[in-house]
Amino acid sequence: MDQLINLAGGFGEVFTWQNMIWVVVGAFLGTAVGVMPGLGSAMAVALLLPMTFTLDPLASLIMFSGIYFGGLFGDSTAGILMNTPGNSTAIATTFEGHRMALAGRAPQALATSAIGAFTGGMLATVLVVFFAPTLAELATKFGPGEYFALALFAFVAISTIVSESAARGLAALGFGLALALVGIDQSTGSARYTFEVPALFDGISIVVITVAMLAIGEVLHVASRLGRSNAAELVPSQGRPWLTRPEFFEALPAWLRGSAFGIPFGIIPAGGAEVPTFLAYGTERRLDRRRAKPTFGTGSIRGVAAPEAAGNATAGSAMGALLALGLPTSATAALLLATFQQYGMQPGPLLFERNGEIVWALLASLFIAMIALLILNLPFAPLWAKLLKIPQAHLYAGITVFASLGVYATSASTVDLAIMCALGLLGFVMRRNDVPLAPILIAVILGPLAEYSLRDAMANSNNDPLTLVSSPITIGLYTLLVLGVVWAFWRRTRESRAQDF
């Protein structure tokens, strides 16, 4: 029960009025960005990260936890009311959520998604509190071979298993890995691919890459579609944002099932919450077909509840994987990693020993953030929806200004802005050609880990490649990987034969 004592200590640390203000400000801003059409949690974090640069480490991480979950609470709002999900993780919620809104049950859909996000996040965070120290202890046994296996697993999973076309996923992976290589080589000190530009010696910041790919690419894409596709229409959300008792109990099992799907995926580096949200949605749909009165297709409350809970559960346990293993499993987690490193802390097995106080305070603030978010979102969801009325031109111009601010603020250099322009263009080309963006971010995040652990493994074993498959953990991971690839092929051939949409 050490964990509870530590957590209580964390709460003690967070319960000062300044820190409470940072949680609420973070939750507020995170929700605001998340609600905007086309923007999700990763964007909320990337855009707002520069704000936290000037704070002290604890305040910054506390605010971060508010932004992190705020973005997730917000991103289904646009999906439900306008049928434009902010994140790929909100797509599954959108199917039934938007149908509920069209049927005049928008407030109930928003409430279901807010409670779902709360349930999933809470359950996952509770598990993190109890199991993160155990996970960290397990991770102390990880050597370079294990870390290489994890990174390779993530690369293959995100580019071939999760994405629609393996070639396109691998293309994105290639771009990302190349971006991650730029800078001074950590083990020899040689300058790599910097082409005599001093600003590149430290590498290209993950903030610059995320903002350019997600924000600038999106702005350019929206501009290129201007006046072409039908503008999304906003469904007004009127009425009490509460669920009736029968509605609540109808959604409850779906929230729990969704969380169960979401939690394991936070620890597996397979690119975040897209897969579990769709698995949760698919399960609810199959269960629904067996009922006497199927509700799917007409706005099913369970179809909203399950994916939303799954998405946030993944986000919650991803936090655990980051803190205990030092392994970022999503772009958002990678940005948190960057924040830690900026303050000279290295997430991973030793973090709980070296910076225990701050970790427990961060975990405590996650709980507070979620409660603050439930309060901010449940009764006020219709108010947040007003943000969707900002004219498109001003909304995206504002996003561009904030993106440029964030990029410039990371190192006060215009070289970063030039990189942002170039990568924004790349993001635009990728969007046009259906190349997924997630593999780029995963490659940038885990590329260095993959490279240095491979080189360390070779150096430690006199260049014996068998060292990579010499432990049960590595063998297990590679087996899982092969199974995943087989499953992906099976699923693709089956899908091309039977479409039931």
Place this chain on the structure above:
Amino acid sequence: MNERSEQATGAEQAPRGWWAGRGELVVAALLIVLALVLAYGNLTMDVVGEGGLLGPQGFGWLVAAVCVAVAASLTISAFRKPEDERRVAAAEAKDTNWGAMLSAFAGLLAFTALLEFLGWLVAATLLFGMVATALGNRRVLWNLLVGFILAGVIQIVFGGVLGLALPAGLLDRW
């Protein structure tokens, strides 16, 4: 709002040729360029010290090889693409508002080039104005005013309260 943009597409109704609907070739070309950059970087690298089996260049060669292989696979699939899939992709690609996209991008380039000379307040106002105008709001002065207010609020909150260093540019010299 898009009188201009519709004219722009009218001018861009390129004749349907072999290239139409094979957009992934652009991605393949970018991958080849990337592989060449990596190879050039590897060949001209000043390697410091002893790097072991892979050294600082090994992973670069690996990534370059992956890029070439993926580019080849994308090219093959572009050649083999069935007619109906190509028609869908071509219709989608032709449906592009290049005028709006390029003017938004020009705004970003201008901001990058002029930020340190003009200072945050002026450069961000211009950036907002250019992007908002590119995205179809033709009330230029109104866009600039909204942009100025946003840039001012950011200057006060981030520069003033949070102490982020934003370039003063022109305003400093006055």
